[in-house]
Amino acid sequence: MSTKPPSGTRDFLPRDIRRREHVIGVVRRVYERYGFEPLETPAFENIETLLGKYGEEGNKLIFKILRRGEHEASGEVDLALRYDLTVPLARVVAQYQSELPRLFKRYQIQPVWRADRPAKGRFREFFQCDIDALGSTSPVVEAEQMSAVGEVLTELGFADFRILVNDRRILTGVLNVAGVSDSDHEGALIALDKLDKIGEQGVTAEFVARGIDKTAAERLLAILRDVYGASQPAATDGSAVTAARFDALELLLGKTPSSEAVEQLSDIVRLLRESSVARHIYLDPRLARGLSYYTGAIMEIVVPDLASSLGGGGRYDHLVGMFLGRDVPACGFSLGLERIIFVMTERDMFPSTLASRAIDVVVTFMDDASRIDAIKFASELRARRLRVEVHPEASRKFDKVLKHASSRGAHMMAIFGENERALGQVAVRDLATRQQRAVALEQAADFIGRART
Amino acid sequence: MSTKPPSGTRDFLPRDIRRREHVIGVVRRVYERYGFEPLETPAFENIETLLGKYGEEGNKLIFKILRRGEHEASGEVDLALRYDLTVPLARVVAQYQSELPRLFKRYQIQPVWRADRPAKGRFREFFQCDIDALGSTSPVVEAEQMSAVGEVLTELGFADFRILVNDRRILTGVLNVAGVSDSDHEGALIALDKLDKIGEQGVTAEFVARGIDKTAAERLLAILRDVYGASQPAATDGSAVTAARFDALELLLGKTPSSEAVEQLSDIVRLLRESSVARHIYLDPRLARGLSYYTGAIMEIVVPDLASSLGGGGRYDHLVGMFLGRDVPACGFSLGLERIIFVMTERDMFPSTLASRAIDVVVTFMDDASRIDAIKFASELRARRLRVEVHPEASRKFDKVLKHASSRGAHMMAIFGENERALGQVAVRDLATRQQRAVALEQAADFIGRART
Numbered sequence: 001m002s003t004k005p006p007s008g009t010r011d012f013l014p015r016d017i018r019r020r021e022h023v024i025g026v027v028r029r030v031y032e033r034y035g036f037e038p039l040e041t042p043a044f045e046n047i048e049t050l051l052g053k054y055g056e057e058g059n060k061l062i063f064k065i066l067r068r069g070e071h072e073a074s075g076e077v078d079l080a081l082r083y084d085l086t087v088p089l090a091r092v093v094a095q096y097q098s099e100l101p102r103l104f105k106r107y108q109i110q111p112v113w114r115a116d117r118p119a120k121g122r123f124r125e126f127f128q129c130d131i132d133a134l135g136s137t138s139p140v141v142e143a144e145q146m147s148a149v150g151e152v153l154t155e156l157g158f159a160d161f162r163i164l165v166n167d168r169r170i171l172t173g174v175l176n177v178a179g180v181s182d183s184d185h186e187g188a189l190i191a192l193d194k195l196d197k198i199g200e201q202g203v204t205a206e207f208v209a210r211g212i213d214k215t216a217a218e219r220l221l222a223i224l225r226d227v228y229g230a231s232q233p234a235a236t237d238g239s240a241v242t243a244a245r246f247d248a249l250e251l252l253l254g255k256t257p258s259s260e261a262v263e264q265l266s267d268i269v270r271l272l273r274e275s276s277v278a279r280h281i282y283l284d285p286r287l288a289r290g291l292s293y294y295t296g297a298i299m300e301i302v303v304p305d306l307a308s309s310l311g312g313g314g315r316y317d318h319l320v321g322m323f324l325g326r327d328v329p330a331c332g333f334s335l336g337l338e339r340i341i342f343v344m345t346e347r348d349m350f351p352s353t354l355a356s357r358a359i360d361v362v363v364t365f366m367d368d369a370s371r372i373d374a375i376k377f378a379s380e381l382r383a384r385r386l387r388v389e390v391h392p393e394a395s396r397k398f399d400k401v402l403k404h405a406s407s408r409g410a411h412m413m414a415i416f417g418e419n420e421r422a423l424g425q426v427a428v429r430d431l432a433t434r435q436q437r438a439v440a441l442e443q444a445a446d447f448i449g450r451a452r453t
Numbered sequence: 454m455s456t457k458p459p460s461g462t463r464d465f466l467p468r469d470i471r472r473r474e475h476v477i478g479v480v481r482r483v484y485e486r487y488g489f490e491p492l493e494t495p496a497f498e499n500i501e502t503l504l505g506k507y508g509e510e511g512n513k514l515i516f517k518i519l520r521r522g523e524h525e526a527s528g529e530v531d532l533a534l535r536y537d538l539t540v541p542l543a544r545v546v547a548q549y550q551s552e553l554p555r556l557f558k559r560y561q562i563q564p565v566w567r568a569d570r571p572a573k574g575r576f577r578e579f580f581q582c583d584i585d586a587l588g589s590t591s592p593v594v595e596a597e598q599m600s601a602v603g604e605v606l607t608e609l610g611f612a613d614f615r616i617l618v619n620d621r622r623i624l625t626g627v628l629n630v631a632g633v634s635d636s637d638h639e640g641a642l643i644a645l646d647k648l649d650k651i652g653e654q655g656v657t658a659e660f661v662a663r664g665i666d667k668t669a670a671e672r673l674l675a676i677l678r679d680v681y682g683a684s685q686p687a688a689t690d691g692s693a694v695t696a697a698r699f700d701a702l703e704l705l706l707g708k709t710p711s712s713e714a715v716e717q718l719s720d721i722v723r724l725l726r727e728s729s730v731a732r733h734i735y736l737d738p739r740l741a742r743g744l745s746y747y748t749g750a751i752m753e754i755v756v757p758d759l760a761s762s763l764g765g766g767g768r769y770d771h772l773v774g775m776f777l778g779r780d781v782p783a784c785g786f787s788l789g790l791e792r793i794i795f796v797m798t799e800r801d802m803f804p805s806t807l808a809s810r811a812i813d814v815v816v817t818f819m820d821d822a823s824r825i826d827a828i829k830f831a832s833e834l835r836a837r838r839l840r841v842e843v844h845p846e847a848s849r850k851f852d853k854v855l856k857h858a859s860s861r862g863a864h865m866m867a868i869f870g871e872n873e874r875a876l877g878q879v880a881v882r883d884l885a886t887r888q889q890r891a892v893a894l895e896q897a898a899d900f901i902g903r904a905r906t
Contacts, residue, residue, distance in 0.1 A: 001501055003548035003776050006532055009495035011545050013552065014559070017491040033835045035812045035842030035861075038470040042462035042578050043496055043534070043564060044516075048454055063497075066517045066530055068568045075528020077519055079459055081496070092464050095456035099466065101860060105842065106467070111496060115521045125495050138845035140824060147832065274829050323456050359488045371593060376727050379600065382486045389488030389558065392591035407554055408488075 008116070008124030018354045020127075023340055024109055026155050027129045034148040036107040036131050041088040043111075044079040051080075053087045053322075055186075055292045061114045063124075081113040085130040086293070086319065086332055093134055093330075094323035103135040109337075121308075121342050129311075132332030134320065139264055142297050142315065143271040145333045149301065149311060150277030152335060157349045161310065163280050164300045166287035167265045168314070170249060173258025174227075174285065178220035184212045186292065188220070193288040197307065223252065224286045245283055265297055293319045299333060306343055311335035361448060362405035364391040366417035373441075374416045377426065380445040381414075406431055412448050461569070461577030471807045473580075476793055477562055479608050480582045487601040489560040489584050494541040496564075497532040504533075506540045506772075508639075508745045514567045534566040538583040539746070539772065539785055546587055546783075547776035556588040562790075574761075574795050582764075585785030587773065592717055595750050595768065596724040598786045602754065602764060603730030605788060610802045614763065616733050617753045619740035620718045621767070623702060626711025627680075627738065631673035637665045639745065641673070646741040650760070676705065677739045698736055718750055746772045752786065759796055764788035814901060815858035817844040819870035826894075827869045830879065833898040834867075859884055865901050 005011050012020065028038075050062055065079040066072055082088060085108045093104065109129045116122055131148060133141045146163055153161050171192075172185060180188050191206035198206070200221050207217035227248055246266045253259045265283075272278050289298045289312060296315030303310060313333030321327035344350055361381055365374040371394075378388045389408065391401055405413050415427040415436075426444045429436040430451065439447050458464050465473065481491075503515055516534040519525055535541060538561045546557065562582045569575055584601060586594045599616055606614050624645075625638060633641045644659035651659070653674050660670035680701055699719045706712045718736075725731050742751045742765055749768030756763060766786030774780035797803055814834055818827040824847075831841045842861065844854055858866050868880040868889075879897045882889040883904065892900050 001776060002499065003544045005495050005544075005548075006497060006499050009497070011495070011541075011548070012491075012493040013545075013549065014490035014492060017493060020493075021491075033838065033840050035840055037467035037811045038465075038474075039467060040465040040470060040473075042458050042464070043566070044459060044462070044578075046455065046459050060522070063521070063532075064519045064525070065534075066519055066528070068516070069513070072517070073528075075519070075526075079516075081518075088464075091456045091458075092466075095458075095464070096466065101857060103845070103857060113496070125497075133845070136845040140828065140843055140845035143828060144831075144843055144845070147828070151835075271824055271828055274825060275832060323454060358490045371724055372727060375593065375596060375600070375724055378597075379728060382604075385486065387486050387488055390593055390597055392556070392586070392589040392593035392597070404554060404556060 006124075008118035008122075010123065010125070014358060019341060019345070019350055020337065022350065022354055023156060023337060023344070024127075024129070027109065027152050027335065027337075028107070030148060030152045030155060031107040031129075031131055033151075034105075034131070034144060036105045036133075036148075039089070039092065039106040039108050040110060041082065041085070041092060041108070044081050045088060045091070047077055047080045049080075049091055050083055050087060053293065053319075054083060055190075057190075058083065061116055063113045063115055082110070083114060084112055085110060085128050085334065086132065086316070089130075089132055089134075089332075090319045090330070091323050093320050093328060097324065101135075103133065105131070105133045107131045121306075121339065123338055127337035129335040129337055130313075130332055132330060134328050134330045137317070137329040139268040139271060139297075141331045142268045142299070143275075145313065145331065146268075146272060146281065146299060147275055147277045149333050149335055150275075150280055153301070153310070153340075154276070156340065156344065158303065158343075161280055161301055161303050162282045163277065164282050164284035164287050164302060165265060165269065165297060166284055166299075167261040167297050168289075168294050169258045169261035169296065170253070170265065170285060171288060173253040173256055173261070174223055175220065176256075176258075177252060178223055179216040180212060180220065184210070184216075188212055188217075189288045192220075192286065195286055227252070227285045249285065261296065268297060289314060297331070301335075303343060305346065306339060308339065309336070310339050310343070358387070358408050359389045359405075359410050360386045361388045361412045361414060362391055362401065362408070362410045363388060363414045364401050364416070365394055366396055366415065368394050369418070370394075370416035370421055373421065373426075374414075377414060377416070377441070377445065381448060384445060384449040386449065402431070412451060414444065414448065459577075461571035461575075463576065463578070467811060472794060472798070472803055473790065475803065475807055476609060476790060476797070477580075477582070480562065480605050480788065480790075481560070483601060483605045483608060484560040484582075484584055486604075487558075487584070487597060489558045489586075489601075492542070492545065492559040492561050493563060494535065494538070494545060494561070497534050498541060498544070500530055500533045502533075502544055503536055503540060506746065506775075507536060508643075510643075511536065514569055516566045516568055535563070536567060537565055538563060538581050538787065539585065539769070542583075542585055542587075542785075543772045543783070544776050546773050546781060550777065554588075556586065558584070558586045560584045574759075574792065576791055580790035582788040582790055583766075583785055585783060587781050587783045590770070590782040592721040592724060592750075594784045595721045595752070596728075598766065598784065599721075599725060599734065599752060600728055600730045602786050602788055603728075603733055606754070606763070606793075607729070609793065609797065611756065611796075614733055614754055614756050615735045616730070617735050617737035617740050617755060618718060618722065618750065619737055619752075620714040620750050621742075621747050622711045622714035622749065623706070623718065623738060624741060626706040626709055626714070627676055628673065629709075629711075630705060631676060632669040633665060633673065637663070637669075641665055641670075642741045645673075645739065648739055680705070680738045698738075702738065714749065721750060742767060750784070754788075756796060758799065759792060761792065762789070763792050763796070811840070811861050812842045812858075812863050813839045814841045814865045814867060815844055815854065815861070815863045816841060816867045817854050817869070818847055819849055819868065821847050822871070823847075823869035823874055826874065826879075827867075830867060830869070830894070830898065834901060837898060837902040839902065855884070865904060867897065867901065 063081040064077040067076045067078045187210040204217045249262045293316045294314040295317045298314035300312035301310040315331040317329045363378045378390045381388045413429040425438045428439050517530040518532040520529045520531045640663040657670045702715045746769045747767040748770045751767035753765035754763040768784040770782045816831045831843045834841045866882040878891040
């Protein structure tokens with residue numbers, strides 16, 4: 001029987017967990033500082049909750065759970081594993097409407113599961129760290145969320161991330177101007193989302209494969225190239241460039257719903273002009289985002305050394321309506337924990353203190369008659385908030401116990417033996433200096449507590 | 454479309470999460486103080502990892518995941534949701550043997566899923582908080598684990614819990630003496646595990662239903678009644694009673710492998726004689742535990758006002774061998790998070806501070822021209838570690854904003870308006886005293902920071 005975890009999943013040993021907890025701790029602290037409150041939903045949902053929310057490709061990647069009992073043999077499914085944190089949130093908002101504040105801001109840090117082909121850095125079980133705000137159409141919502149994720153990344157030590165911004169309606173307008181017919185928009189967006197991976201030629205080929213006019217593809221790519229232009233932050237030094245770009249977009253799109261989007265997006269960017277996240281924001285009219293539920297501004301975080309994004313989000317004003325029957329305006333941002341950890345590991349960004357000791361003190365005994373004393377002493381140390389392991393077996397083979405204690409990071413060892421017991425003492429050894437001394441039993445806990453480094 | 458979570462699962466709103474995090478925080482701190490290190494495993498396992506580990510009834514309760522892609526239509530399953538944290542641990546120990554310390558102590562706090570019929574307090578998704586130690590047969594392992602879970606419960610505020618202890622081999626010996634044949638032992642144990650729920654008559658009936666001799670059932674129940682006797686803590690005041698009970702067991706069982714178990718169990722109990730958990734330990738020779746992988750001491754935690762247990766555990770020296778090919782001695786203890794929270798809620802044991810504020814300050818603006826100032830000011834407050842919500846919409850309707858701010862627990866509000874902007878000020882309102890004053894903008898963040906309660 002294989003003892004590996006299932007394909008695309010991982011076991012997290014203690015060292016891995018320390019790193020994950022470090023990142024999650026920063027994410028949680030910053031999210032709470034922005035007024036988001038925690039929420040958790042079940043690992044699985046009724047299958048009809050998920051189907052039809054992630055597009056055709058998404059439906060195929062959902063892990064489906066077999067019905068149980070007498071229905072098991074039928075091969076029918078009734079449940080499915082959480083695919084993202086946004087759809088369950090929309091269900092929650094519809095269900096608990098009356099209990100939730102009119103402006104509901106929640107964060108959620110939980111795993112999701114997608115049956116993607118596993119690859120380096122791509123997993124079938126991965127954590128998302130989401131913030132969402134429901135109940136407001138104000139651009140302040142988008143601005144605050146970009147500020148929050150920017151602060152998370154800055155606190156984690158990232159300096160070179162970019163938050164790309166765009167609006168789905170701008171893309172729609174650009175698609176129209178380029179001559180892509182309405183019914184082809186979704187296919188065109190999926191193709192365009194792959195631009196960074198497969199290039200302009202690849203996108204054009206995918207347009208053709210999807211039965212979209214080749215001329216439209218070429219016109220579209222030309223427009224994006226022109227408007228995208230040189231890469232400058234949108235909200236600080238490059239604000240003149242950005243303003244010119246927004247103007248170019250408005251000129252291109254004329255008086256359409258898309259020009260309203262240009263107005264709103266430039267408003268969001270302007271709100272952050274004096275914020276510390278300003279220098280990270282870049283206008284990217286090519287940005288499409290894969291998911292079909294976005295209705296307004298969309299955002300994505302990239303770093304130079306990772307082809308895929310560290311996170312992304314956007315406005316989705318109709319998703320809650322699919323559950324509630326009436327729309328609730330909403331906007332959210334999701335950070336990908338695994339990708340953040342991947343880049344931080346590659347760049348050696350974790351603080352060295354994380355690798356530190358799992359335990360502070362090892363208590364060991366040399367004869368079975370000392371066991372009760374050893375256990376009692378351990379509880380005295382623990383009352384002083386020290387992390388203590390009682391070595392469970394009587395041993396005169398110090399080398400092995402010493403090696404074990406050191407490997408677990410302990411800095412002190414307390415040794416109970418027959419001689420010490422007779423004198424009411426315990427031998428205390430400093431594992432760094434290798435100095436050992438006999439200490440009166442009633443003073444030993446204080447002695448070790450003081451020696452804590 | 455239903456917006457409820459799937460049957461047997463729950464959504465956790467912010468207030469629920471605060472309670473869960475409080476309990477998990479205590480569990481984690483105490484477990485770490487005992488030298489356990491964190492581990493996490495995937496939500497699903499290859500199905501062959503789980504099948505055959507939990508007995509026939511367990512197999513039926515496992516959530517099974519359909520194969521994907523071209524295999525989806527076949528109705529075949531290849532994965533299954535985690536059913537407990539012990540079997541995945543055994544797989545992990547077999548897989549990472551060379552990287553793990555010879556004595557490996559891990560804790561794991563994760564959800565598991567069982568397709569049990571949902572009932573009050575019984576869920577299909579629930580968290581377990583496990584500690585396990587691998588690599589030692591010493592009774593110190595069991596003693597330390599009982600001490601750890603006792604400390605968790607004590608820190609959470611429980612005073613009246615009992616840790617029931619027994620040994621599977623004692624039960625085996627008693628079953629033999631009563632005349633239950635070897636092949637009937639497993640069935641007899643499953644029946645006996647229900648004694649508290651269905652009574653002696655129910656157990657006898659289930660013995661008969663399982664084709665076990667009725668006389669054996671009656672003899673067995675008589676022995677347990679005699680040995681169980683009056684209820685006294687095993688390790689403190691009742692130590693004389695306990696010693697007598699261990700003696701009675703030894704007499705009954707004679708020189709068999711079972712009498713060795715009596716010796717070991719009394720050793721475990723004796724080790725804790727001077728510990729704070731001593732007064733919670735009770736010998737219970739009826740204790741059987743449902744899972745089939747236990748090989749030695751077994752333990753279970755009960756409180757008077759809950760029919761089921763708060764947790765349990767035991768020694769399982771052969772489980773790792775099913776994955777590794779050679780045995781590794783192991784012992785573990787699992788606390789049930791949901792049941793602990795259930796009892797703590799019923800008894801109103803949560804600290805009142807948990808219900809406290811989600812945010813500290815609401816920043817609001819009265820005209821769109823003040824938005825950038827408001828956002829900038831919020832980031833100054835956040836730099837002081839305050840939790841701040843920027844109310845996203847310009848509003849002169851104070852009542853609504855005030856109500857929202859109070860409902861979220863904020864104690865201060867900062868108001869940006871045209872007049873204040875002209876004077877370089879911000880209006881600061883104390884939501885408790887309802888006092889409002891204008892403060893110079895550059896001093897306002899410090900002013901609010903100092904007012905923090």
